Amino acid sequence: MAIDTAPRTTTQGRSPVPGQVTVRRSSAKVIWWQPALAFVAIIAVWYLIAGIFALQGRSFLWPAPHEVLIALVAEPTAAATIWPALLNSVLVAITGLAIAVVIGVTIAVLMAQARWIERSFFPYAVVLQCVPILAITPLIGAIVGYNFAGKVVVTVIISLFPIIANTLFGLLSADRAQRELFQLQRASRWTLLTKLQFPAAMPSFMLGLRTAAGLSVIGAVIGDQLMGQGSPGLGSAISVFSSRIQAPETWASLLVASAFGVAVFLLFGLLSRLAVGKWFDLG
Amino acid sequence: MTLTAHAPASTGTPSPDLLDFSGVTMRFDTGTVALEDVDLTVRRGEFVTVVGPSGCGKSTLLRIASGLETATAGTASVSTDRIGYVFQDATLLPWRTVQRNVELLAELNGQSSQERQGKAAAAIELVGLTGFESSLPKQLSGGMRMRTSLARSLTLDPELFLFDEPFGALDEITRERLNDELLRLFVEQQFAGLFITHSVSEAVYLSTRVVVMSGRPGHIVKTFDVPFPMPRDPDIRYSAEFGELVGEVSHALREGHR
Numbered sequence: 001m002a003i004d005t006a007p008r009t010t011t012q013g014r015s016p017v018p019g020q021v022t023v024r025r026s027s028a029k030v031i032w033w034q035p036a037l038a039f040v041a042i043i044a045v046w047y048l049i050a051g052i053f054a055l056q057g058r059s060f061l062w063p064a065p066h067e068v069l070i071a072l073v074a075e076p077t078a079a080a081t082i083w084p085a086l087l088n089s090v091l092v093a094i095t096g097l098a099i100a101v102v103i104g105v106t107i108a109v110l111m112a113q114a115r116w117i118e119r120s121f122f123p124y125a126v127v128l129q130c131v132p133i134l135a136i137t138p139l140i141g142a143i144v145g146y147n148f149a150g151k152v153v154v155t156v157i158i159s160l161f162p163i164i165a166n167t168l169f170g171l172l173s174a175d176r177a178q179r180e181l182f183q184l185q186r187a188s189r190w191t192l193l194t195k196l197q198f199p200a201a202m203p204s205f206m207l208g209l210r211t212a213a214g215l216s217v218i219g220a221v222i223g224d225q226l227m228g229q230g231s232p233g234l235g236s237a238i239s240v241f242s243s244r245i246q247a248p249e250t251w252a253s254l255l256v257a258s259a260f261g262v263a264v265f266l267l268f269g270l271l272s273r274l275a276v277g278k279w280f281d282l283g
Numbered sequence: 284m285t286l287t288a289h290a291p292a293s294t295g296t297p298s299p300d301l302l303d304f305s306g307v308t309m310r311f312d313t314g315t316v317a318l319e320d321v322d323l324t325v326r327r328g329e330f331v332t333v334v335g336p337s338g339c340g341k342s343t344l345l346r347i348a349s350g351l352e353t354a355t356a357g358t359a360s361v362s363t364d365r366i367g368y369v370f371q372d373a374t375l376l377p378w379r380t381v382q383r384n385v386e387l388l389a390e391l392n393g394q395s396s397q398e399r400q401g402k403a404a405a406a407i408e409l410v411g412l413t414g415f416e417s418s419l420p421k422q423l424s425g426g427m428r429m430r431t432s433l434a435r436s437l438t439l440d441p442e443l444f445l446f447d448e449p450f451g452a453l454d455e456i457t458r459e460r461l462n463d464e465l466l467r468l469f470v471e472q473q474f475a476g477l478f479i480t481h482s483v484s485e486a487v488y489l490s491t492r493v494v495v496m497s498g499r500p501g502h503i504v505k506t507f508d509v510p511f512p513m514p515r516d517p518d519i520r521y522s523a524e525f526g527e528l529v530g531e532v533s534h535a536l537r538e539g540h541r
Contacts, residue, residue: 175372175374177370177371177372177374178374178376180351180370181368181370181374181387181388182391183351184349184350184351184366184368185388185391185392187391191391195387195390195391196376199376199378200376200378202378276378278378278419279377279378279419279420279421280377280378281421
């Protein structure tokens with residue numbers, strides 16, 4: 001009698017079929033349309049909400065996207081306020097950031113020289129970050145004036161901490177054996193700093209710079225709102241437009257301020273890539 | 284205690300002892316005694332390997348020899364200024380290319396860029412990395428990074444070469460190949476070597492003398508002279524005499540660890 005040696009067929013349905021395997025596509029090339037789609041959705045929701053506000057007769061609270069766009073590019077009086085305001089804010093942000101970098105790097109280098117210096121002064125850097133900027137504005141205004149200088153000081157205070165913290169972390173990131181390699185050649189403190197610690201600190205410093213740059217935009221706008229004098233920036237523009245209940249103009253100023261922040265963030269991301277992307281994996 | 288590290292070699296007949304430790308003891312502030320009464324000599328033409336269990340203070344020997352640490356008792360004298368030091372990691376600077384990494388020590392010693400470029404090129408050729416001059420460390424394999432590290436020390440033209448378990452993190456095949464290369468360099472460049480490892484067969488294969496250390500506090504248990512001639516045949520690793528010596532060293536290591 002023949003014995004049936006054919007393979008059992010009970011598992012057939014579960015056996016994997018070649019070609020049926022689904023591969024999740026996550027290629028970077030096709031990702032652009034996702035944010036684009038989200039953008040369309042956001043605009044649609046914006047219109048929807050604007051419509052609801054308009055039906056209630058309160059369109060002054062929530063303008064439609066095209067009204068904001070018109071205020072931005074086609075309305076001479078608004079444009080004449082917003083664009084120069086942007087320029088003034090950019091100036092404050094750049095000046096503040098530059099000063100924060102100089103002060104922050106200097107402090108970090110000093111702290112990196114000895115453990116006791118770091119332990120003595122780092123807590124005060126943390127305190128600086130915790131200072132409620134609104135509360136000390138009158139003090140800053142009284143000392144340096146409620147003008148450009150005052151706005152720059154606000155920007156410096158807001159953007160200083162990430163530079164100190166990240167630079168210090170970077171300077172101390174060179175490992176012990178690398179330091180000893182320099183020590184064996186009797187390298188000076190200066191040589192150690194310039195040939196080992198500064199390059200080693202670059203990735204971390206660039207990260208801090210990127211954070212600080214974003215904060216400098218916030219500092220420039222807030223400082224402008226808090227300090228009444230000097231050339232008006234975006235903060236003043238937002239205050240003035242909203243006090244006059246000019247919704248499209250207010251929103252246009254907000255949009256420009258946000259775009260400024262995003263541009264700075266992207267710019268410094270690019271700078272990081274250029275500075276350390278070759279040897280450091282920025283992720 | 285006396286310490287005469289880094290006294291330049293006298294201009295007359297060079298002293299045969301490049302490194303001379305006598306009664307060297309190292310007691311850290313924490314109270315740990317890393318080394319106890321160590322006598323060790325490395326002469327010109329010698330390749331001495333120290334084997335011992337982890338944490339027995341082997342690395343401390345090198346740190347004292349190089350001047351990174353000072354012995355708390357005993358005499359540690361090194362009669363040359365040209366000391367090469369190879370760390371456990373390749374310790375390359377990740378932002379520098381192979382060429383610029385190899386140039387580093389000459390650069391720190393204030394040599395002109397022309398001088399150091401020539402030295403680096405020669406050293407890169409010695410370790411077989413020609414063609415990789417402009418690669419960055421992250422583009423290299425572990426073995427190639429260690430070669431770069433070797434080349435960097437070779438630019439000092441060392442008379443005494445200190446190795447702190449340099450091949451411990453590499454795979455067996457790479458490690459054996461680098462052992463062969465190191466022996467070739469030892470014969471060609473005529474430096475004296477002091478090599479730390481926890482691999483007994485590596486110790487026997489590389490050295491003219493093997494020193495066995497005990498666990499903490501580290502002291503020397505036994506010393507073996509390795510009779511095989513230099514340059515060494517790679518196949519000696521599979522000979523009976525080699526195996527026998529490895530066995531004896533391993534035995535001494537186990538005894539010392541008790």
